Amino acid sequence: MADPQIGIYGLGTMGAALALNMADNGIEIAVSNRSAGPIAEFMTRAEPFADHVTAVDTLEALIETLPVPRLLLAMIPSTAPMDGFLDQVIPLLAEGDTVIDAGNADFHSTRARSARLAEHGLHFVGLGVSGGEEGARHGPSMMFGGSEESWSGLEPILSKIAATFEGAPCADRMGPDGAGHFVKTVHNGIEYADMQMIAEVYDLLRHGAGLSPAEIGAQFARWNDGPLESYLFEITGKVLSYDDPLGAGPMVDAILDRAGQKGTGRWTAIEAVKLGQSATMIEGAVAARAWSAEKALREVAGAALGADRAALAPDMGELEAALLAARILEYAQGFRILDAASAEYGWQLDFARIAEIWRAGCIIRARLLDDISAAFRDGPPERQLFLAPRFAPVLERGIPALRQLVSEGIAAGYPLPVLASALAFWDTLRQPRGTAALIQAQRDFFGRHGFDRVDGRAVHHGPWWG
Numbered sequence: 001m002a003d004p005q006i007g008i009y010g011l012g013t014m015g016a017a018l019a020l021n022m023a024d025n026g027i028e029i030a031v032s033n034r035s036a037g038p039i040a041e042f043m044t045r046a047e048p049f050a051d052h053v054t055a056v057d058t059l060e061a062l063i064e065t066l067p068v069p070r071l072l073l074a075m076i077p078s079t080a081p082m083d084g085f086l087d088q089v090i091p092l093l094a095e096g097d098t099v100i101d102a103g104n105a106d107f108h109s110t111r112a113r114s115a116r117l118a119e120h121g122l123h124f125v126g127l128g129v130s131g132g133e134e135g136a137r138h139g140p141s142m143m144f145g146g147s148e149e150s151w152s153g154l155e156p157i158l159s160k161i162a163a164t165f166e167g168a169p170c171a172d173r174m175g176p177d178g179a180g181h182f183v184k185t186v187h188n189g190i191e192y193a194d195m196q197m198i199a200e201v202y203d204l205l206r207h208g209a210g211l212s213p214a215e216i217g218a219q220f221a222r223w224n225d226g227p228l229e230s231y232l233f234e235i236t237g238k239v240l241s242y243d244d245p246l247g248a249g250p251m252v253d254a255i256l257d258r259a260g261q262k263g264t265g266r267w268t269a270i271e272a273v274k275l276g277q278s279a280t281m282i283e284g285a286v287a288a289r290a291w292s293a294e295k296a297l298r299e300v301a302g303a304a305l306g307a308d309r310a311a312l313a314p315d316m317g318e319l320e321a322a323l324l325a326a327r328i329l330e331y332a333q334g335f336r337i338l339d340a341a342s343a344e345y346g347w348q349l350d351f352a353r354i355a356e357i358w359r360a361g362c363i364i365r366a367r368l369l370d371d372i373s374a375a376f377r378d379g380p381p382e383r384q385l386f387l388a389p390r391f392a393p394v395l396e397r398g399i400p401a402l403r404q405l406v407s408e409g410i411a412a413g414y415p416l417p418v419l420a421s422a423l424a425f426w427d428t429l430r431q432p433r434g435t436a437a438l439i440q441a442q443r444d445f446f447g448r449h450g451f452d453r454v455d456g457r458a459v460h461h462g463p464w465w466g
């Protein structure tokens with residue numbers, strides 16, 4: 001057996017799948033895990049590729065097994081466990097070795113960890129991996145953040161295991177230190193918005209139009225054959241077609257309506273605000289998950305305030321047009337955050353390439369990304385996707401449909417935090433003169449904050465100050 005090319009520590013859902021993907025692609029790997037059970041389980045699954053796998057019991061042994069300079073990939077929670085892992089490995093590694101955090105990390109942590117490892121002559125890579133277990137096993141989309149040197153060491157491996165789109169691997173270097181994890185975080189923010197938008201339409205169709213989950217699933221499957229084609233529409237169609245094996249009717253009805261969240265959507269919203277942006281659709285989706293967790297309160301409020309909603313009869317063609325417009329706006333918001341971060345951190349992110357690496361393997365893969373990539377290659381006015389000429393006819397058709405959907409939905413009592421905020425974003429940004437003059441007047445009145453006049457005259461306070 002040849003020397004392992006890379007060590008993988010953490011054989012949970014994602015680590016095991018990535019390791020199997022590597023071994024399946026002929027990459028020599030060494031693996032280990034904190035507890036013993038997953039190592040034995042992994043070796044059973046890896047039996048067809050056993051020639052390419054060395055399994056060891058401890059982290060120390062894993063490091064000893066790897067030739068220098070080492071590539072050591074950890075697929076463990078990127079929070080305190082990652083810092084504990086680094087405490088353990090730093091004294092065992094040699095100058096020039098590379099540690100890869102392939103989990104979902106807060107990019108601020110990644111930047112701090114990169115600086116910490118650099119003090120020891122070590123490289124640290126923040127690798128965003130998307131595609132869930134299936135993607136990790138058969139071809140994920142990967143967003144690399146780290147030095148050019150560590151990219152040249154890792155690129156041959158990542159290119160072999162990545163999803164491909166039109167022959168090119170869906171893996172690339174985004175920039176140094178936290179750039180890869182930041183792009184992955186925004187990917188997840190878009191994922192949150194897309195999932196919530198789908199859930200809002202599901203609600204309208206289920207409770208407004210009275211369709212069954214299976215009928216709605218079939219509708220999502222039909223939409224998935226058109227311009228809305230995407231992984232999330234595909235799996236929504238599938239998920240809604242299942243019945244509960246325990247006999248409680250449609251599977252979706254047997255699931256508690258309380259959404260989990262591990263942090264990436266929230267980080268996206270927080271970073272957007274810190275960067276002077278506001279990704280309202282992503283914020284709306286994070287809010288919806290937070291409100292969903294308040295199940296007990298909603299029970300009380302529903303009994304006290306009434307949970308009535310009126311019937312609706314949405315037209316499926318209009319819905320499709322509305323959803324496409326909303327999806328353009330949600331990606332537009334995501335790329336605006338990337339643009340702001342790229343400027344702030346000097347990353348020079350390549351948006352067309354990011355759209356391409358999201359085109360396959362990842363959770364937000366969607367047909368629309370072809371046009372997004374092309375729009376960025378054309379250079380949209382003001383760097384804004386929603387101003388790209390290629391989207392003009394789609395938005396001209398879709399925005400009135402979205403307006404009708406949102407107004408009818410809200411009038412009938414449905415919460416539409418993502419779809420409604422898409423319209424607020426659109427309607428705000430298309431107004432050359434907005435409402436902020438009044439905000440400025442109020443700020444000056446209560447706090448003498450001052451304002452600029454439209455005529456440019458050097459008078460910065462209102463007559464209320466005499």
Ligand SMILES: NC(=O)C1=CN([C@@H]2O[C@H](COP(=O)(O)OP(=O)(O)OC[C@H]3O[C@@H](n4cnc5c(N)ncnc54)[C@H](OP(=O)(O)O)[C@@H]3O)[C@@H](O)[C@H]2O)C=CC1
Nearest residue numbers: 010011012013014015034035075076077078081103104132
């Ligand atoms: N699941 C998904 O769809 C995706 C997950 N991710 C990210 O991948 C990472 C791993 O997630 P996932 O595989 O789903 O998680 P799992 O819960 O399936 O696996 C967690 C792994 O981390 C190990 N681990 C946990 N705590 C420690 C610790 N303190 N020290 C050492 N090892 C530890 C576990 O070891 P042990 O067996 O001993 O408990 C196990 O190997 C996370 O950062 C997650 O955000 C990224 C993309 C998609």
Ligand SMILES: O=C(CO)[C@H](O)[C@H](O)COP(=O)(O)O
Nearest residue numbers: 130131260261262263264363
């Ligand atoms: O990164 C992922 C997908 O891209 C993970 O599945 C992540 O856990 C999803 O986020 P959340 O758990 O908050 O829904």
